[in-house]
Amino acid sequence: MAVEVKKQTQFTMVQALRSALFEEMERDENVVCLGEDIGPRGGVFLVTEGLIDRFGKDRVIDTPLAEAGIIGAALGMALRGLKPVAEIQFIDFLYPGFDNLVSEVAKMRYRSAGQFGASMVVRSPYGGGVRGGGYHSQSPEAYYVATPGLKVVVPSNPYDAKGLLISSIRDPDPVVFMEPKKIYRAVKSELPEGPYEVPLGKAAVSRAGKHVSVITFGAMVPVAWEAADKMKADGVEVEVVDMRTLQPYDTDAIMQTVAKTGHVVVLQEAPRIGGYGGEIAAFVAEQAIEYIEGPIMRVAGHDTPFPYALEKAYMPTSDRVCRAIKKTLNF
């Protein structure tokens, strides 16, 4: 079934991502998708549905069940002029390919003193809240952010998802593109016709406010909005900053929001210790302490493996965000 993407104006994130892949593959014959079950099955979340009908099995490759092989083959393809977009079915399954991603892909440019690069994208759904258990729910961005050479991108809405994926495919460096599966189909947005880019490395103020900044990304953005709605009753205006690119990250955007509000809550669903939120908090403490009027708070998942039955207790909620907001405001 050929997928009609052009006639729609309202897109879910899945449809927006599919439309990005479709248009980039139309634009550039070197763009190739590879991964497990991405052919006739269309990927387990249907992001690649219909691509094989349009572009054929040479450009939409159903690979063997072998994640290191997927990452390594994609790197080899990138080294010889293709633009691979590898899908890892769940980001929890990327660990067998972790070595190839962090030792090979990430370091290719540096170790060859710029003679080789690795222009490729590794797309993968991440995150909890979908009853996925311990191995279909994790949010492992910290590992990849801690690896110089990789870029890490996480969209929070369909518009950004399409523009960021297109930018990632066109980027000269390797991008780990984390897709928040909990909100794959939660909202629709209006998308312009045809391809467009959302720049990497730029955060967005997804809701303006003046009393406190909630700095977050991906599937936690709607949680931050919910907290912002709840805080209105107390007369608190919450600014929600959506990082969009976790590395390299938008330090200007953080400085601006901190200068404006003086209070920071960092929100992530990964465990707290060693998490990305710690980097943001450290940056604020080092660079913007003169604006800070209360403790920099972290709201995170728990320092446990991801639980199946206790998922609701694990995931950060808007109430937890509100408590953190009140704590920093009432300091």
Next chain:
Amino acid sequence: MAGGTNERRMKSAPKLRTPLPDGLTKQALRDMYYAMVMTRLCDDRAFALNRQGKIPFAATCQGHEAVQVGAAYALKRGTDWLVPYYRDTAMAVAFGVTAKEQLMCLFARKGDIFSSGRQFPNHYSVPDRNIASISSIIAAHVTHAVGMALAFKMRKEPRVTLVSFGEGSTSEGEWHEALNFAGIHKVPCVFLCENNEYAISVPQQLQMAVRNVADRAAGYGIPGVLCDGTDVMATYVTVREAVERARRGEGPTLVEAKCYRAMSHTSDDNQLTYRTNDEIEALKGRDPIPKFEAWLKERGVLDDDAMASLRAKAQAEVDEATDWAEEQAPPTEDDLYTHVYAQGPLA
């Protein structure tokens, strides 16, 4: 060369009785000899410099010169690609790496063309001579070679990749993933195992339950062939057949070249902790260089004087390269952040 293992029985002291192989001129044979000799001298120099405290680390390919040079000459230079591993100095030299370039990487100078002093020695990146970039992670590069070959196939480029590794690599999951992928997609890739019988200290019988790495090919639906990796012509002929098969679109081949490791794993290893002196002494009878010298003489390609003059030329090249490279500047802290990303340093 049908599927399955085609075992060629090796005698304890193989005689070189193959006719002058197709595709090799007398000049090419002289160049092959020079590459083997020059590499040997570079390797000796590397260990000496390490023992003098002038370079931090060295790993040599002594005992592997024949398989490496034979395999490199089976490829089309400027067309095919090498994806070597860290013990492939002679292969790189046969693909055009000079003594100066080798010494610059040993000294880790800023002008080191492989990595500008960012990598261990022998971790090549030479795009202008079709040599891929490698890490120290065992077998990860085998997956890259398959991806490169898939790109050649998709873009209809008549190129072949040759990826090399030791027998220890074949225990790695990534090695399996690479060969499986290659077998399915029939990519133009030659997998070359330089079986030197040891992975640092672990002998082959603790590495695998099969006698030959080539036996593993059957699991991927590709041919597996054996050759004497101390015999440069035997390796050349065997690898060339695999390269031609790949170029015809018939898919990958696993070639296992039996060779040996003459020295310790690296300058940081002492093989006497796991190998006897007798065993090491006995290896000298398998040295590929005297073997090739006998063959060259027998065919009338080079006489004693000609060989001596080539050896002297190689020695002079290595000496000059050493003196020159030692004088070159190391990288400075200004270089620390370059090439992390394409746009240069992050704010």
